[in-house]
Amino acid sequence: xxxLEISEQHPKVYIVGGAVRDKLxxxxxxxxxxxxxxxxxxxxxxxxxxxxxxxxxVFLHPKTKDEYAxxxxxxxxxxxxKGFETRFDPSVxxxxxxxxxDLTINAMALDPETNEIIDxxxxxxxxxxxxxxxxxxxxxxxxxxxxxxxxxxxxxGFDVAPETIxxxxxxxxxxxxxxxxxxxxxxxxxxxxxxxxxxFDTLKxxxxxxxxxxxxxxxxxxxxxxxxxxxxLPQKIAVLLADTTPQDAQNFVQRWKAPNHxxxxxxxxxxxxxxxxxxxxxxxxxxxxxxxxxxxxxTPAKAQLVLDTLKEIGVNVADIERAFDAAxxxxxxxxxxxxxxxxxxAEIGKAIQKLRITAAKNxxx
Ligand code: CTP
Numbered sequence: 516x517x518x519l520e521i522s523e524q525h526p527k528v529y530i531v532g533g534a535v536r537d538k539l540x541x542x543x544x545x546x547x548x549x550x551x552x553x554x555x556x557x558x559x560x561x562x563x564x565x566x567x568x569x570x571x572x573v574f575l576h577p578k579t580k581d582e583y584a585x586x587x588x589x590x591x592x593x594x595x596x597k598g599f600e601t602r603f604d605p606s607v608x609x610x611x612x613x614x615x616x617d618l619t620i621n622a623m624a625l626d627p628e629t630n631e632i633i634d635x636x637x638x639x640x641x642x643x644x645x646x647x648x649x650x651x652x653x654x655x656x657x658x659x660x661x662x663x664x665x666x667x668x669x670x671x672g673f674d675v676a677p678e679t680i681x682x683x684x685x686x687x688x689x690x691x692x693x694x695x696x697x698x699x700x701x702x703x704x705x706x707x708x709x710x711x712x713x714x715f716d717t718l719k720x721x722x723x724x725x726x727x728x729x730x731x732x733x734x735x736x737x738x739x740x741x742x743x744x745x746x747x748l749p750q751k752i753a754v755l756l757a758d759t760t761p762q763d764a765q766n767f768v769q770r771w772k773a774p775n776h777x778x779x780x781x782x783x784x785x786x787x788x789x790x791x792x793x794x795x796x797x798x799x800x801x802x803x804x805x806x807x808x809x810x811x812x813x814t815p816a817k818a819q820l821v822l823d824t825l826k827e828i829g830v831n832v833a834d835i836e837r838a839f840d841a842a843x844x845x846x847x848x849x850x851x852x853x854x855x856x857x858x859x860x861a862e863i864g865k866a867i868q869k870l871r872i873t874a875a876k877n878x879x880x
Contacts, residue, residue: 526554528583529609529624535632536620539642540671549583550612550624553605559583571601586612591656599656610635617660618667619648648676655682658689662701665717669708675717683721690727698727699771706751712738715755730763730770731755740828749780750824757828761785783809783821788830795831799876802838806875812868815843834879841878842871 528551534544551559556572564574564583572585587603588611609624610633616622619638625631632639636650647667654660661683664675675683705714715733718724724733733755740754752773756764764785768778786808797805811818818839822832845867850858854866 526558526605527552527609528627529633530627531612531624532616532621535623535625536638536642538625539623539632539639547581549581550586550609551583552586552607552609552612554585555605556585559585570599572603587615588612589615589653589656591653609633614650615653616650617654617657617663619650620667622650645671645673646676647671647673647679649679649682652682654679655686655689658686658693659697659701661686661690661718661721661723662693662698662705664721665714665723666701666705666708668717669705669710669712669714672710672713675720680721683723687722687726690723693727695770695772699773702771703748706748709744710742711751711755712741715741728767728771730759730767732758732760732763734758743827746824746827749777750820750827752777753781753784753824754827756781756785757788761789779817780820780824783818784824787821787825787832788828791825791830791832791835795834797834797838797879799838799872799879802835802879803842803872803875805835806839806842811839812871815839838875838878842875845871845874 528549530538530547531550532548534547537544556566556574559572559574560566563577565577567573567575567582568584571587571589574583574585575581576583585603586607586609587601588607589602590600592598592600613622613624613633613635619636619641621638622634622636623638624633626633637648641648647664649660649664664679664683667673668675702714705711708714715724715731716738718727719733724731737755737758740757741751743754746754752768756767759767764781767773768781773781787805790805790808806812806818809818809821822836822839825832847855847863847867849870850863850866854863858866
């Protein structure tokens with residue numbers, strides 16, 4: 516009891532998780548998370564911290580707004596995100612807190628007063644050896660960690676320890692319980708990393724890809740295409756679906772509730788891919804129909820993005836691009852003087868459209 520009182524008077528703060536990992540890698544951490552050992556919620560609140568965590572005690576610093584969590588242990592007691600038993604009394608040590616974490620490289624703490632690194636699971640060595648390894652069997656308590664492993668591999672290009680891949684394989688059934696939002700969030704984050712292809716490659720190696728995303732056909736070609744750093748997120752999703760059938764691509768964006776700006780590229784992209792891969796030779800009328808199908812008259816920039824993305828996967832869009840360019844050069848000034856004088860309102864738009872179609876046809880002769 517005495518010990519407890521002493522530790523309550525001398526809580527200790529540690530920097531934990533991603534910030535320690537990034538510091539050791541010489542990278543600028545995105546945000547800094549703290550763990551407080553030897554404190555109670557009342558202690559934190561008395562010092563002006565405001566509580567934010569509903570399920571476990573996390574507080575915001577009154578000035579910096581950084582997150583300070585009380586050291587805690589967790590044990591899975593049921594299914595889903597809520598089925599956790601959390602213990603956070605002042606006797607929980609920093610080592611206890613680190614033991615509940617996912618990966619050795621994420622399970623280190625830094626004492627900011629002494630600069631000492633607390634590393635009970637060999638995270639520093641794994642960083643040096645470039646290995647992603649789980650801390651312990653508790654990894655299995657959160658199936659999202661399967662996706663996190665894949666995402667960290669996309670970021671750092673490290674190898675995944677064989678025993679971690681084995682454990683990931685065992686979690687296939689649990690993956691189905693993940694919410695669509697959380698899966699999509701991980702996928703989007705992975706897409707912004709240096710090697711998005713390694714996200715899917717890792718999920719394939721752990722047999723998770725066919726459980727989680729059965730529609731997806733992930734080929735070597737798609738992997739190579741994903742390594743192009745100049746693609747935007749919607750373009751990366753389109754390219755990801757390059758070897759997937761149009762129907763499966765549609766199922767994919769629907770099932771994962773992909774945001775509208777992504778669907779707006781992926782759906783016309785797949786339609787055009789299918790049409791142009793059958794035959795890329797197009798006459799004027801076909802060019803006009805395809806521009807129409809891409810909604811190119813109304814939203815030329817979006818249609819151009821579809822064409823640019825098709826080029827990325829090697830589809831020949833030269834003819835349609837020529838037609839489109841010629842059509843878009845037509846303006847009000849190309850109407851005859853009589854038309855300019857006599858036409859009113861919507862008639863003007865119609866007359867311009869007619870000239871555009873003629874220009875598109877002429878360009879593909
Ligand atoms: N953590 C965990 N299991 C999870 C999520 C998080 O063990 N499913 C732990 C890890 O120790 C992780 C820390 O909580 O380092 C913070 O998580 P988060 O901010 O999501 O990730 P970071 O590791 O900081 O990585 P990022 O750079 O992507 O933010």
